[in-house]
Amino acid sequence: MLSRVAEHIYWLARYAxxxxxxxxxxNVNTHLQLDLPKHLRPGWKPLITIxxxxxxxxxxxxxxxxxxxxxxxxxxxxxxxxxxxxLKWARExxxxxxxxxxxxxxxxxxxxxRIASAEIYLGISxxxxxxxxxxxxxxxxxxxxxxxGTMSHDEGYTFLLLGRYLERxxxxxxxxxxxxxxxxxxxxxxxxxxxxxxxxLLESLSGYQMYRRVMQQAPDWDPVISFxxxxxxxxxxxxxxxxxxxGAVAPxxxxxxxxxxxxxxxxxxxxxDPDRVSGSDLHQLIDDLQRMLGEIHNEIGIAWxxxxxxxxxxxxxx
Amino acid sequence: MADPPVAIDWKEYxxxxxxxxxxxxxxxxxxxxxxxxxxxxxxxxxxxxLRNAAELAIKAMGITFTVYTEAEGSIDRAWPFxxxxxxxxxxxxxxxxxxxxxxxxxxxxxxxxxYHDQKIVKDGVFPGELLADSVNFRPECVGIDxxxxxxxxxxxxxxxxxxxxxxxxxxDNLRVPSGVSYMLENRMVMKRVAPELFxxxxxxxxxxxxxxxxxxxxxxxxxxxxxxxxxxxxxxxYNSAYFEHAYLAQQMGAELVEGSxxxxxxxxxxxxxxxxxxxxxxVIYRRIDDLFMDPEVFHPDSALGVPGLMRAWKAGxxxxxxxxxxxxxxxxVVYAYVPDAIKYYLDEDPILxxxxxxxxxxxxxxxxxxxxxxxxxxxxxxxxxxxxxxIGPQAEEAELAKFAELIKQDPRNYIAQPMLKLxxxxxxxxxxAAARHVDLRxxxxxxxxxxxxxxxxxxxxxxxxSTVVNSSQGGGSxxxxxxxxxx
Numbered sequence: 001m002l003s004r005v006a007e008h009i010y011w012l013a014r015y016a017x018x019x020x021x022x023x024x025x026x027n028v029n030t031h032l033q034l035d036l037p038k039h040l041r042p043g044w045k046p047l048i049t050i051x052x053x054x055x056x057x058x059x060x061x062x063x064x065x066x067x068x069x070x071x072x073x074x075x076x077x078x079x080x081x082x083x084x085x086x087l088k089w090a091r092e093x094x095x096x097x098x099x100x101x102x103x104x105x106x107x108x109x110x111x112x113x114r115i116a117s118a119e120i121y122l123g124i125s126x127x128x129x130x131x132x133x134x135x136x137x138x139x140x141x142x143x144x145x146x147x148x149g150t151m152s153h154d155e156g157y158t159f160l161l162l163g164r165y166l167e168r169x170x171x172x173x174x175x176x177x178x179x180x181x182x183x184x185x186x187x188x189x190x191x192x193x194x195x196x197x198x199x200x201l202l203e204s205l206s207g208y209q210m211y212r213r214v215m216q217q218a219p220d221w222d223p224v225i226s227f228x229x230x231x232x233x234x235x236x237x238x239x240x241x242x243x244x245x246x247g248a249v250a251p252x253x254x255x256x257x258x259x260x261x262x263x264x265x266x267x268x269x270x271x272x273d274p275d276r277v278s279g280s281d282l283h284q285l286i287d288d289l290q291r292m293l294g295e296i297h298n299e300i301g302i303a304w305x306x307x308x309x310x311x312x313x314x315x316x317x318x
Numbered sequence: 319m320a321d322p323p324v325a326i327d328w329k330e331y332x333x334x335x336x337x338x339x340x341x342x343x344x345x346x347x348x349x350x351x352x353x354x355x356x357x358x359x360x361x362x363x364x365x366x367x368l369r370n371a372a373e374l375a376i377k378a379m380g381i382t383f384t385v386y387t388e389a390e391g392s393i394d395r396a397w398p399f400x401x402x403x404x405x406x407x408x409x410x411x412x413x414x415x416x417x418x419x420x421x422x423x424x425x426x427x428x429x430x431x432x433y434h435d436q437k438i439v440k441d442g443v444f445p446g447e448l449l450a451d452s453v454n455f456r457p458e459c460v461g462i463d464x465x466x467x468x469x470x471x472x473x474x475x476x477x478x479x480x481x482x483x484x485x486x487x488x489x490d491n492l493r494v495p496s497g498v499s500y501m502l503e504n505r506m507v508m509k510r511v512a513p514e515l516f517x518x519x520x521x522x523x524x525x526x527x528x529x530x531x532x533x534x535x536x537x538x539x540x541x542x543x544x545x546x547x548x549x550x551x552x553x554x555x556y557n558s559a560y561f562e563h564a565y566l567a568q569q570m571g572a573e574l575v576e577g578s579x580x581x582x583x584x585x586x587x588x589x590x591x592x593x594x595x596x597x598x599x600x601v602i603y604r605r606i607d608d609l610f611m612d613p614e615v616f617h618p619d620s621a622l623g624v625p626g627l628m629r630a631w632k633a634g635x636x637x638x639x640x641x642x643x644x645x646x647x648x649x650x651v652v653y654a655y656v657p658d659a660i661k662y663y664l665d666e667d668p669i670l671x672x673x674x675x676x677x678x679x680x681x682x683x684x685x686x687x688x689x690x691x692x693x694x695x696x697x698x699x700x701x702x703x704x705x706x707x708x709i710g711p712q713a714e715e716a717e718l719a720k721f722a723e724l725i726k727q728d729p730r731n732y733i734a735q736p737m738l739k740l741x742x743x744x745x746x747x748x749x750x751a752a753a754r755h756v757d758l759r760x761x762x763x764x765x766x767x768x769x770x771x772x773x774x775x776x777x778x779x780x781x782x783x784s785t786v787v788n789s790s791q792g793g794g795s796x797x798x799x800x801x802x803x804x805x
Contacts, residue, residue: 002579006593095380095394096555099567099574110380155593253594304593 006159007305008093013163015090019083020140021171023133024204031200042182044069075120087113102150112139161248169241173286184279198224205236225274258299325365326358333753337741349407349801352518372511381503384558398794404743404776408802415770417670422762425647427663429469459643471639477758479741486673492648499562501775508797520802522772528569530769537766538637539600546600548572553622582626586633601637651699678729687734694734755779773798
C-alpha cells in the first residue's frame with residue numbers, strides 16, 4: 001500500500017471524526033446555555049479555546065457571541081476545524097484516494113459535504129441547528145458503518161481506524177474539558193445544576209444510556225469522568241479508543257514505537273483516579289493526554305507515511 | 319377533459335438538412351422507436367422530474383471534471399449529461415468496430431516502422447521530411463521494441479457523421495485520450511434514472527472495458543508469470559481528468575500513483591513507495607504527456623514525472639502505456655496518410671474513411687485549398703483543442719488572407735478539410751427536445767488482443783448550432799447505445 005494513500009485515508013478518517021465531534025461539542029454547549037440560569041452560563045468563547053482555533057477567530061475580529069461562534073464552528077471556511085472545512089477535507093482526501101475507497105463510501109462523504117454546505121444557514125439558525133448537527137453526526141456514522149461493511153479490513157482500513165480513534169480520543173477530552181472548566185470556574189448554586197449538566201454531556205456523546213447501564217449512579221463529576229476516560233466498552237471513551245488503536249497497529253510491521261506510546265498512555269489512564277482529582281489536575285491530565293496523542297500521530301507518520309525523523313527535521317531546519 | 323400537455327412531439331422536431339441519429343423526416347428511426355415513444359409519452363412535469371433525477375444522481379455519485387479559471391482557480395464541476403441517448407444499430411456498429419480495429423493495427427505498424435527501418439518512407443508512401451517537423455516524434459524512441467510491437471495501447475478515435483450518413487474518422491488520439499470513464503458513468507446514471515428503458519430494448523452492455531483494459535496492460539508486464547503490479551500514473555487531483563484516473567484505477571484494482579510515489583532504482587527498475595518501503599512496478603498506465611514523464615530526458619523542471627523512467631522503459635524493466643513517442647501518429651498531417659498506411663501495411667482498403675483531406679505540401683492540393691479557402695477548415699499539424707484553426711465559411715476577409723500567407727510560408731504544416739455537416743441527436747432543452755450536434759469517441763485497446771468499446775463516448779454541443787463538444791467549452795455528453803434489433 002502506498003504511503004501517500006495510507007496517509008490520505010488516515011486524514012479522511014480524522015477529518016470526518018472531527019466534523020462529528022465538533023457537532024457534538026456545539027450540542028453540549030447549546031444545552032449548557034439552555035439549562036443554566038443566565039448568570040451561570042458559560043457563553044460561547046470557551047468553545048473557541050477548546051477547539052484550539054483562537055487565532056483564526058481573532059483574525060475574524062468578531063464578538064464571541066452565540067451567532068458568531070456557531071457560524072465560525074459550523075460554516076466558516078477560514079476555520080480549519082469548522083464542520084464544513086473538516087467535511088471538505090475529508091472529501092478532498094477521499095477524492096485523492098478514490099481508486100482505493102469503496103464507491104458507496106465516496107458517495108456518502110461526497111453527499112454529506114454537498115448537503116452540509118448547502119444548508120449551513122440551517123445550522124446557524126437556533127431552530128435548524130439541532131437537525132443540522134444531527135445530520136452531520138448521522139452522516140459520519142453512516143460512513144463508518146458503510147466502510148466497516150464494504151471495505152476490506154486490510155491495511156487501508158487499519159489507517160482509517162488509526163485516524164478515527166486518535167481524533168475521537170482527542171475530541172472526547174476536549175468535550176469533557178468544556179464542562180469541567182466551566183464547573184471549576186463557577187461556585188455556589190451551580191452545584192444545583194451539576195447533575196443535569198453531566199447528563200447532557202453524556203447525551204451529547206450518545207452515552208447516557210450506556211452510562212446508566214454500567215455505572216448505576218446518577219451522573220456526577222467522578223463517575224462521568226471515570227466512565228468517559230476509563231471505561232473499556234463505551235466506543236467514545238478515551239480508553240476504548242486506545243484499545244482500538246492498539247488493536248489496529250498490532251498487525252502492522254514497524255509498529256514498535258507507536259505501540260510503546262500507546263502503552264504509555266494506557267498506563268497513565270490506568271493510574272488515573274477520578275475520585276480524587278481536582279479541576280486543575282484534570283485540566284493538566286487532559287493537556288498531557290492531548291500531547292501524548294500528538295506524539296502517537298508523529299510516530300505513525302514516521303513509521304508509515306515517510307515523515308522525517310525528529311533528528312532529520314531538526315537538521316533540515318538548521 | 320383535455321389531454322395533459324405532452325412534452326415532446328416528434329412531428330414538431332426539426333433537424334434541418336443534418337442527419338439526425340434518432341429521427342428521420344418526423345418519425346423515429348427503427349432502433350430509436352421505443353425511446354422516442356417513451357419520451358413523447360411523458361408530460362412536462364415527468365420530463366422535468368427525470369432531468370432532476372439525473373442531475374442529482376451525477377452530483378451524488380461525484381461525477382466531475384475539473385476546470386481551471388483565472389477567477390476561481392481549480393474547480394470540480396458536475397459532469398454535463400443529457401438524458402436522451404444516442405442510438406446506433408448493432409449491424410452498423412459491427413462495421414465501424416471492424417474499421418477501428420483495422421485502423422489501429424495500421425497505426426501501430428506505422429509507429430513501429432517509424433522508430434525502426436522507416437520502410438514506408440523508403441517506399442515513397444510517406445514523406446520522411448514530415449517527421450522532422452513533428453513535435454511528437456521522439457528520437458529517444460528509435461530502435462525500442464515494445465511488447466507485441468504495439469505503441470498505442472489505448473486509442474481514442476473521434477468519429478463524425480456527415481449529412482449523407484457517412485461516418486468519418488475525424489482524428490485519432492494516441493497520447494493520453496480521455497473520456498472512457500464518462501462513457502461508463504453515463505450508462506450508470508441512465509440505469510439509475512430510467513431503468514424502464516432497459517427493459518424495452520436490447521442494449522449491449524459497456525462494462526467490459528475495465529477488465530479489458532486491465533488485461534491489455536497486464537499482458538505488457540516484463541515479468542511474465544508473476545502477478546503484475548499495474549499502476550495508473552496521474553498528474554494529481556488538479557488535472558482535468560483526475561476523476562477518470564481515479565475511476566479507472568479503482569475499476570481495475572490498480573494503484574493510482576503520482577510521480578512522487580515512484581522512484582527508479584540503481585537497477586533501472588521502477589518502484590513505488592509503500593508503507594513498508596519500496597515495491598516493484600511492472601506496468602504504468604501513464605496519464606501524463608511524454609514531455610512531463612521523465613525530467614532526466616524531457617522537461618528538466620517537470621515535477622509530475624519520475625526521473626529515470628525512460629531508462630527503465632528502454633531497459634525493458636517496465637512497460638509504459640501508451641509508449642512514449644506513440645503520439646507521432648496523431649498529428650494532423652500524419653492523419654492524412656492513414657488510409658495510405660492501411661493499404662501499405664495491411665494491403666486492405668480502409669473500412670472507415672478519413673474526412674477528405676488536402677495536404678498543402680502537394681502543389682495541386684495546396685492550389686485547391688488556396689482557391690477554396692472560404693469553404694474549408696484549415697488545421698495546423700500539431701495544435702489540439704481547436705487552436706490555430708481557420709473555419710473558412712465563418713472567417714473574415716483579413717483572416718482568410720492571413721491563413722493564405724501562413725500556408726504559403728509553411729505548406730507542410732497545414733491540412734484542409736471540407737466543412738462537415740455534423741449529425742444531430744435530440745437533446746433536452748427547457749421543455750422539449752432540440753437537435754444538437756454530436757461526435758463519438760470510441761476507445762480501442764491493443765496489446766495481445768484488440769478490443770473496441772461498445773459504442774463510446776458521445777459528446778454533444780449544448781449550444782444551438784454549435785459544433786464545439788468539449789466539456790470545458792459548453793459541451794455535454796450522452797449515453798451511447800448499441801441496440802440489437804434482431805434479438
